[in-house]
Amino acid sequence: MIDTHNRTFRAGAVITGIMLLIILVGLVWTPYDPNAMNGAAKLASPSLAHLLGTDNFGRDIFSRVVQGAGATFLIAAVSVAAGLVIGVVLGGLTGWYGGWVDELLMRLNDTLTAFPSILLALVLIALFGSGKYNIIFALGLLFVPTFARIVRMEVAKQKELDYVRSARLMGVGSMRILFVHILPNIVPVLLSTIAISFNNAVLAEASMSYLGVGVQPPDPSLGRMLNEAQSYLLSAPWYALSSGVAIVLLVLGFGLLSEGLGGETDA
DSSP states (O other): OOOTTOHHHHHHHHHHHHHHHHHHHHHHOOSSOTTOOOGGGTTOOSOSSSTTOBOTTOOBHHHHHHHHHHHHHHHHHHHHHHHHHHHHHHHHHHHHHOHHHHHHHHHHHHHHHTSOHHHHHHHHHHHHOSSHHHHHHHHHHHHHHHHHHHHHHHHHHHTTSHHHHHHHHTTOOHHHIIIIIIGGGGHHHHHHHHHHHHHHHHHHHHHHHHTTSSSOTTSOOHHHHHHHHGGGTTTOHHHHHHHHHHHHHHHHHHHHHHHHHHHHHHO
């Protein structure tokens, strides 16, 4: 069970909830078109007209941050979901059957983990091209080994317990035991890993967009905005601060959630 009285968990839930609310509102409304340029309002400081100021093209930074945060969140969420689904299937099969299936899939797993994550992601992006869909593919692939290893270990433990043995004696099929009886019991173990993976996905997406191989213009991207703001750190510090704070809040919210969930799991 999740301890909702855990202060760390509650702080993470509040921060994450606020960010999600802003992102959801941004899906249907922003003060300005995020891509609309206004030469007369270049690098305008924060005001009632532009809450977070404007960038070097006169675009409203608040609108771009909201849209960019939404893109980052979507990429991170889909990447983690893809890695989770594939990892659960692979880990479940290897943990249940063992033998050569376990050996084959775990060797494949070890091959993926042998490479530095960001380096492997950059290699995949170089092979398949930049863009959000290729980032999702690359990051999703990187998360598979983490989830597969955890699920494999937990399934190997659970299959020796009495409730699984009883189900076998009753003639319940292996796949039903695995996916209907065992997997729901290991969800609490996966929750903190999902939150940590989301953090890593946010940072990876921001890093790749910062390097120019992530979300492509004219779509807003927090990482690309940080890159563009470098030249204006002294003359327009709000430019970098806005996108930087958005990244920090996304990471902090899920970081606190993972810490709270981890503490509850350990207990």
